Amino acid sequence: MSTLLEMSGVSVSFDGFKAINNLSFQIGEPELRAIIGPNGAGKTTFMDIITGKTKPDEGRITWGEKNISLLGKSESQIAREGIGRKFQKPTVFEAQTVRENLAMALRNPRGPFDVLFYKKTQEGADRIEAIAEQIGLSDALPRLAGELSHGQKQWLEIGMLLAQEPRLLLVDEPAAGMTPAEREKTTEMLVNAAKTRAVVVVEHDMEFIRRLGCRVTVLCEGAVLAEGSIDHVTSDPQVIDVYLGR
Ligand SMILES: Nc1ncnc2c1ncn2[C@@H]1O[C@H](COP(=O)(O)OP(=O)(O)OP(=O)(O)O)[C@@H](O)[C@H]1O
Numbered sequence: 001m002s003t004l005l006e007m008s009g010v011s012v013s014f015d016g017f018k019a020i021n022n023l024s025f026q027i028g029e030p031e032l033r034a035i036i037g038p039n040g041a042g043k044t045t046f047m048d049i050i051t052g053k054t055k056p057d058e059g060r061i062t063w064g065e066k067n068i069s070l071l072g073k074s075e076s077q078i079a080r081e082g083i084g085r086k087f088q089k090p091t092v093f094e095a096q097t098v099r100e101n102l103a104m105a106l107r108n109p110r111g112p113f114d115v116l117f118y119k120k121t122q123e124g125a126d127r128i129e130a131i132a133e134q135i136g137l138s139d140a141l142p143r144l145a146g147e148l149s150h151g152q153k154q155w156l157e158i159g160m161l162l163a164q165e166p167r168l169l170l171v172d173e174p175a176a177g178m179t180p181a182e183r184e185k186t187t188e189m190l191v192n193a194a195k196t197r198a199v200v201v202v203e204h205d206m207e208f209i210r211r212l213g214c215r216v217t218v219l220c221e222g223a224v225l226a227e228g229s230i231d232h233v234t235s236d237p238q239v240i241d242v243y244l245g246r
Pocket residue numbers: 014015019037038039040041042043044045046
């Protein structure tokens with residue numbers, strides 16, 4: 001596993017308040033990583049920094065085998081580098097079918113106007129089938145996305161992100177609002193997605209985190225408080241104090 005993204009000494013202040021405080025973080029490729037921490041710990045700001053939405057005041061962020069700097073790149077340039085982000089609320093095209101949603105999301109080397117053409121090619125159709133299977137929506141391909149359950153919409157959006165073949169996928173609270181069965185399927189999906197890429201999951205649900213079976217980073221006051229296996233971090237007295245023991 002080689003390092004894909006490395007942050008070092010990153011700080012961001014909002015009106016004098018240090019939301020991220022000298023934060024260092026590394027993720028490999030492939031790797032699955034969970035991020036936990038109390039409200040206001042800086043989890044969202046951390047993802048905003050990686051995607052270029054928030055510019056750090058200090059620090060370095062390097063990416064890929066050439067260690068290029070992500071600082072100074074725009075949000076769309078960072079997305080093109082292969083960093084995808086799934087927000088908490090699903091944003092799928094409700095009036096389109098599952099198949100059309102996936103077709104739109106497929107990376108298309110011929111430019112945006114050939115999406116319909118691409119959809120009709122065998123390669124495009126095969127890719128759509130493969131992604132639908134990965135996200136458990138093979139039978140739902142002809143259905144309108146607006147008719148899907150909340151959990152299925154989340155999976156469709158994960159599928160749309162996977163269609164773009166990100167090297168790093170950031171996922172914000174995927175388990176929120178899901179049934180226990182949906183949570184279990186989501187765990188499986190993320191574990192599988194992380195076999196070939198880096199996946200960072202921010203989540204409050206500790207059972208969900210435990211099932212991911214991955215390294216956990218605990219953020220607190222904008223810095224890493226603890227890092228390691230779920231058993232390691234959940235037995236750390238400081239983590240119990242600021243997060244688990246609430
Ligand atoms: N644009 C902003 N302007 C001012 N303060 C901000 C801004 N964005 C975040 N903050 C502050 O920075 C701190 C970290 O916020 P952030 O949303 O990153 O935390 P979080 O760990 O994602 O919290 P939660 O679990 O509640 O989503 C908070 O105190 C928040 O109020």
